[in-house]
Amino acid sequence: MKIVIAILIAYLLAGMNYVWGDMRQPVWNQPAYIRSKTLFSLLSHILTWPVIASMLIFGGWRGSQRRNAFLSFALFGVVLFVGLGLL
Numbered sequence: 001m002k003i004v005i006a007i008l009i010a011y012l013l014a015g016m017n018y019v020w021g022d023m024r025q026p027v028w029n030q031p032a033y034i035r036s037k038t039l040f041s042l043l044s045h046i047l048t049w050p051v052i053a054s055m056l057i058f059g060g061w062r063g064s065q066r067r068n069a070f071l072s073f074a075l076f077g078v079v080l081f082v083g084l085g086l087l
Contacts, residue, residue, distance in 0.1 A: 014076035015046035019052060021068035029064075058081030 003030065019042060022034050033041040053069035 003084065006080060006086075010076050010079035010083055012046065013079050014072045015049040017075050018049040018068060018072040019045050021064075023070065025064065 019034075022031050022045075025031075025034075027035075033045055049072055053072050056065050056069040
């Protein structure tokens with residue numbers, strides 16, 4: 001059970017990091033879900049960040065959006081590694 005909790009915490013932290021990275025973009029470069037400002041759109045992107053980040057990485061995107069995707073995966077790995085190490 002502790003392993004599942006560590007995975008969920010890492011997953012949610014990485015998702016929030018991904019959405020926060022999109023929020024920090026200039027207004028003209030923000031995705032539509034950030035500009036819509038609805039709770040459902042923010043939560044859906046927090047929960048589906050691996051799919052979106054994978055599309056950005058392997059779909060040929062460049063620049064800050066691709067860097068944001070890489071950082072989210074790295075954060076997931078680090079938090080998961082630390083969380084599992086503390087068990």
